[in-house]
Amino acid sequence: MTSDPHIISKYKISKVLGKGAMGTVYKGFDTIIERWVAIKVLHPHLLEGEGGEDLAKRFKQEAQAAARCLHPNIVTVFDYGIEQDTPYIVMEYVEGVELKESIKNQGIDSVVQAVRILLQVLSALEVAHAKGVVHRDIKPANIILLPDGQVKVSDFGVARLDSSDLTSAGFMVGTPNYMSPEGLRGFKVDNRSDLYSAALLLLEMVTHSKPYAGRNTEELLDALNLQTRLEPLLRRDLQSVIRRALETDPSHRFQTAALFSKALGGLIETRQEDQDDQKTMVIPAAAYPGDSEPGYQLSQSQASNWNPDLLKVIEQSLVKYIGPMASVLIRKNSRTISGVSELSQKLAEQIPSVDDRQQFLKQLNKTGIYEQAISGLQPSYSTSAIQSAESGLKSSASYVGTPDKSITAEDIEKVSKKLLVHVGPLAPRIVKMAAKNCAELPQLIEKVSSHIPDDSERLSFKKSFE
Structure with a gap:
């Protein structure tokens, strides 16, 4: 294709929706199904030269990646094809505004609105990551805001499927201002890199300050510290969430989009509960x-x-x-x-x-x-029950067992105290009876732990003696 076409396959072209470095997006009409679609066509000149084949593979990969991710917050891919040696992707036509423009025009006017937008982005990423797809280019230009408040994530053009060896260490893809430290260095990235970019997205929505590549976390958070319009408690809590998502070491960040969402949802919930x-x-x-x-x-x-x-x-x-x-x-x-x-x-x-x-x-x-x-700081049981339990602990301390046993009175008291938390006032009696048939402390711990019904609590009880 050397110029804007009038028709691509079965799609009748209506107008140009936008042009970028990678290609042109047209508004088209599916003449068979009779619905409006968006068609992204790769610039033909990019297919020339040494990197053309690689780029064509990545473009096809976009269709494969996005097609695997069916979700209300992801722009749906309907079709992929090649017209006159030029590949194209057919997508859901969405009437909305890019988040980039909304931020530029001060359209994000509250933290709650910013968080709600990001929660939808994270919901989309959660599904994509579960499918083995890393977006790798989360930025305001790839987030579309619909009039009804719904958010759509678009452009999986540099997404990497887990099964693909197309990209490797040393090959950097993405937009530098929103890339994770590992992405900027050309290292292998995973879902946590998307979460880093999402945190930068939130920071920009709240502060209306664009992030710049290479800045450390404290420099990035300076813009948030200057937001005096935010109540101190909210600013502190928001900073803590963003700080964790922006950790240089991926292992210290939120490990999943779901965990990031839970932290952000908690901020909104806290604000509402405090008001109520x-x-x-x-x-x-x-x-x-x-x-x-x-x-x-x-x-x-x-x-x-x-x-x-x-x-x-x-x-x-x-x-x-x-x-x-x-x-x-x-x-x-x-x-x-x-x-x-x-x-x-x-x-x-x-x-x-x-x-x-x-x-x-x-x-x-x-x-x-x-x-x-x-001791009564946390009233899980009645005062009389606690007193009774404490009395039992004291009496059990005098029990040593037969002389050849290695279990001491102090051991019995220690085990009784820890077991009391899990089973209540019967703990001293349980430990005392079990000690009669146990020769060593590990054996006693194992025996009394059987009285704890919950598996995780039982494990925690036993580990507390390690």
Whole structure:
């Protein structure tokens, strides 16, 4: 094709929708199915020379990648073909505005709107990543905003299928301003690179400041720090989420689009809950040694069931693994869960890495919160039950067993305390009875753990002795 055609295969061309470095996009009409479509045609001159064959393969790859990803937030690919030696892709025709233009015209006027846009982008990426497709070029020009608020992600033109060896280390593709550090260096990228680009997208929507390639995280976040129109708490929480998504080391970022979405959704939920709460308790920062950030809030109903000091300890341990989403999850789960062990396990499930999950539970055990729960800081059981359990612990401490056994009174007390968190006031009696038939501590731990019904809690209990 040497000029704008009037017809391509069965598609009647209406007008040019746009032109870019890679090709031209036309508005066309499918004369058989009778629907409007968008047709992207690769510039013929790009197919000439040494890199032409490679580019043609990548263009076909766009059709294959996008066709695998059927989702309301992804521009659908209908067809692929070659007309006069020039490849083309037929896509869903979408009437909307590019996010690039919306940002330029100050069309994104709130953090909530920006987050809702990105949540849809992340929803699209979640599906694409599950199909083995990495977009590799997430940027405002590839995000289309529809009048009804729906978002469409377009242009999988540089997407890499997991099964493809077309691109390799040392071959950089994408748009530099929105590329991850590993992408800029020409290294192999995966789904976490898309999430890095998505974080830059969010940052630009909130600050109306375009990111520049090569800047470190602190330089990128400077624009957010200057947004005095944002309430301090929201700015802090938003910064924490974006900071994690912009980690230089991919292993320290959100590992999936779903986890990134959960953190962002929590920010919106928190804002709404804070507005809805009629009464709140503000625990002064001085109440928590080492915590200089004021404003930790608990609803009145939550405060009546949990000691805020204990919840703060849990949050401080959890925040390093999932960021500001920690306070949201603690707020939500503490309303329906009464036991500290059950709450800890529930929260641990939100940590993507198994190793980090185990480390989190170990750290909690080291803080002594389970012993605090036994002491009455966390009212999982009635006061009389706690007192009865403590009495049982004291009496069990005097039990040593037969002289040839290596289990000491201190061992029995320690095991009883830890088991109490999982099974309640019967723990001392269970341990005392089991100790009569156990010669060594590991055997005792294994035996009493069988009384814990939940598999994950049982594993956590046994690991706490390692």
